[in-house]
Amino acid sequence: MAGGMPQCMSIRSIHVKVIASAIDDIELISNAVSNLLHKEAELKITRSKSYHGAMQTTIEGSAKRRRDVKQVANNFPRSFFNDLINNELERRIDDSKFLHFRLDLQEFVKGNIVLVKGDGRRHPVKVRMKIESYPGQDPLTEATKFLSGLATQTTEKDE
Known part of the structure; x- marks a missing residue:
């Protein structure tokens, strides 16, 4: 892959959660989560x-x-990070410095990462990222710097 991570690493952990109904293909969803x-x-x-x-x-x-x-x-994909930054990033960060967003489950199992905007009616893929920030640092600023750095890189995912 081309490029590396931005100099300051500002995401400490990533948690992914999907609540699937009885008619969903659990193996397909599990494989998609593992792939991510x-x-x-x-x-x-x-x-x-x-x-x-x-x-x-x-x-x-x-x-x-x-x-x-x-x-x-x-x-x-790099374009995802710009999409995330431009869609109410400040509202997605909670008081515990977690960045929350949802992915479209139907697209996710096809290998596509698509941000859910607004209140999606379908079961989403819930993603929670812990922002690394220290006293005196603003979690929104740190997340924006990190995501902007990711958005400017190129990887084989974008080609």
Whole structure:
């Protein structure tokens, strides 16, 4: 892959979660989550009943090691980061310095990473990134610098 990570690494971990209905293809979704994270990622798959009583499956996985976080970032197309920056980035960062966004599940299982804008009605892929920022640093500024750096790189994902 061409390019590297921006000089300041400002994402500490990435967590991915999908809540699938009984009619969804759990194996297909699990494979897509593994492909985004890394092939050796341990997925936690939990079956339960929804609030309304229907069966559902929760598929979760994380990247916590620095090299795994870098790999996940490289799995996103560069244009995605500009899209994220330009779609209410400040509203996506919570008080605990987590950046939250949702991906379109239908596109995700096809290998495409598409940001859900607004309130999507379908089950999304929920992604949570922990922003590395220290006292005196603004999490929004750190996230914007990091994402902007990623957006300007080229990888084979974009070619």
